[in-house]
Amino acid sequence: MEYYGISDKGIVRTQNQDSIYVPINLKHKLYIIADGMGGANAGDIASIKAIEYVKQYIVDNFKEEADINIKDMLKKALVYANEKVYEMSINDKNYEGMGTTIIVVLICKNKMYIGHIGDSRLYRIRNGLIRKITKDHSYVQKLLDDKTITKKEARVHPKRNMLLKALGCEPIVEPDIIMKKVELDDYVLLCTDGLTNLVKDKEILLIVTQLKDCKKICEKLVDLANCRGGYDNISVIILHNDGVEV
DSSP: OEEEEEEEOTTTOSSOOEEEEOOSSSSSOEEEEEEEEOTTTTHHHHHHHHHHHHHHHHHHHOOTTSOOOHHHHHHHHHHHHHHHHHHHHHHOGGGTTOEEEEEEEEEETTEEEEEEESSOEEEEEETTEEEEOSOOOBHHHHHHHTTSSOHHHHHHOTTTTOBSOOBTSSSOOOOEEEEEEOOTTOEEEEEOHHHHTTSOHHHHHHHHHHHOOHHHHHHHHHHHHHHTTOOSOEEEEEEEOOSSOO
16 A cells, blocks of 8 residues: 655645644554644644544554454544543633544555544545545535535535534534445545645546656645645645555
């Protein structure tokens, strides 16, 4: 499994409230992106701590050889992280109102287990096609589901950044948990809305299929978002199943 990740503050904001995690070694094949919010109220702390708590829970509870329900464990990891970040927000006025989106991928035995809260996304590129696997927890997504707006209108909707769910904002949260098989030559892309608000899905597909190299893909996507204004933090992780056992 080849992989690479970048988190960039963009060209407008002075602070990067996004955080990413990619494994230093392949013992735990865990990849995470979080997009913090709260302005001066420590959105960066929310994203850093959310990743820290999710990673801690998974490392403490996951053994590949054990007979465990990985989807259930991943859900519990996100619920645990939500509780801890929420506690921080209510016990320290400096952190009041903070929260974060999060998307987590754990690879095990040619399967990827995905957990997410918010509007950071996961895409899969397979056989020249791109598919958004996650579903945004956002007001605009609800309008799309209700068929009151089109996809074209969603891209420019004034409330497209309004979330219906985030980690750390409420005492209880219900994450989405998904399992998908990983096939040879699949590309998996995790990203924040700093990318998807400025770069279309078909453009992501074109860059992945043209460049193929994970590092070059990440750099090109971030550069393109910055060339189009870079008004938000931009984070991207690319995984490629290059035939090495996963």
